[in-house]
Amino acid sequence: MKRLTLLPLLLLTFSLVTYGQTKKEKDQKAIKDMCGCYEIKFKYAETFSPNIAYEKAYDYRAHALEWAELITDKDDEISIQHLLVVNDTMVIKHWRQDWQFQNQNVFDYTAKNTWRVKELPKEHVKGQWAQKVYQVDDSPRYSGSATWVHVDGKRFWQNKTDAPLPRREYSKRSDYNIMARGNTVKLTDYGWLHEQDNDKIIRESGKDDALLAQEKGYNIYTKVADEKCKVARDWWKENNKVWKKVRQEWDNVFAENKEVKLKSKVDGKMLHQHLFALDNKASRKDIRTIINKFLN
Template identity: 35%
Template sequence: MNLFRLKQRKSALFAAALGAALALLASAGVRGYGQADNEDIGADANERQYTFSWQHAVSGDMAPRGGTTQGAEVILVTEPSPEWLRLQEPGISKKERDRRAILSMAGPYRTSFDFIETIGFTHGYAPSNPYQSWGTEYVYVVTDKPDMIQLQHILVMEVKKEDGSAMDPIVVKHWRQDWMFEAPTMHTFKGNREWKKQAVRAERRGHWVQAVYQVDDSPRYTAAGEWQHTANFSSWKSDETWRPLPRREFSVRQDYDVLIGTNHHTITPTGWVQEEQNLKVVLNGRGGAAEVLARENGLARYERIAEFNWLPGDDYWERTKPFWAKVRAYWSETFTREDHIVIAKQADGAYMFTTLFQMAEEPGIDWSASSEQANLEAVMARYVTFPP
């Protein structure tokens, strides 16, 4: 077998394995994780919990989708974290309190995700089944500067087999969130896989722009907002923002084009919560909203856990950190230089995330070498274009 065919085969096997891992994670059920040293979460481990639903729907029709995988037991942290206590310190400036709120989102978490459509706007509307999933992930601080904080999420999943034995840990680089203080511009999603630079609203004093990135560090959405702090309460609310369909939706839905909504990030003594309120919107041929199908509410809880084995995630992040730093630098330079960006779904039959995840794991590559930088830029040029 020649080298070219060997690389093709390796790429196909890697893509298949990564796709299977992401599919497993996407199907993980919120009832799936264990819970140690806390109250029982239910008599039947396979029974899905949902209370905020459609009361008059036929029984069972609104059972959540999302799978039923189980994970290892976790120990929840019950005392206020040091990060929370630092956030409550008196006498610090508003900006420093904002920064501490953002940095307090780093750390070890059990996460749960709940999404449900609450209102329909079309004739004959029937609500989609709610979605629930779970995960265990560590949030690393990548950058901590006065006006810029970057947080990288890494999933480390200890999933149980049907016989109760544990699979090898599944490690996947998850999403990233960047926070920029009083940023003057941001690239916003416009539908049809396009992002365009726009000015942040005129009154941006004290505001932070949050930019959220996909697993491969390509852009997802950005929004400006302000942190509010009162006594023991710290919360950030975004302006309305457009975003592409998330994996939980584009894998099963093709009837709408964009989510338009707002985010809340709220810090708690033992973690944080992200709340979303989204409209599911069909675009017209000119890129504007033609029809709104439904409103959706989302709730993601990040609960601190202790005594969990994060070493597989630490090892992955340390091993691939130089590569992902180059990818972040590519996007930073691109955002500075380009006003209009289009990102292809696939190139030569491969998704960007499978291509970049494989590059990240290639052994013995010096990513500081100019030749490797040129190689990365050539790969990105297959996916990213810049219309006039």
């Protein structure tokens, strides 16, 4: 009788474990499906402001060709490096996204080029993936944790998190200093979509955050033949070792500091300009020396 009672329980336990593994595998596939060669269209438009006198900014449109290289493929960690292809011949190292399963440590952008390490409760991140987005020099940009959803043929991940101004605006705008990014990463039949519902926030010490304007954004990634991005694939083969060292040094920076504040320029140059000028054989010591100059 005990055997008969235990059998359904064991079968139920096995089914739950199997379902959990299947869900995680679906998550992993969705993330890795963002790899490859893509033609991208960037579309942004401001939609609302609580200030009736606010003058809406011009809509933003751009396009690009980009290779997304899978550089880490582990059970609990997936990393994708994005590389821009310019005029079919030039390659520019672009942003990077790391995905970590049930990761409790994320970095919050506070303001003034400052990021603070935040520990999330273990129960909060159960079954979730943290997306950590890094700038072209592998310094932090924004991060957040949420659950991948697979339902009715749809695959998506949603999160809201604070970030510095995007590159398309930080050199042109000074009327706000925080972008609260509403990120939706969605896999599609043509590739994938980064849909954004963003709040442009004015953050000042001792005051409540003030909303300047809201915007809608679409980064539309359309999959094309990998051959179109061959120059980027070749570039990464030649340069990936030095950038692995850069990532390792940034990992050390965050292991040593609960808060990271960066200077905008050193010797008249931004951080990426210093790192892009490095020889492929640069040592980790050389890299850390450069990064240290930017740490406040």
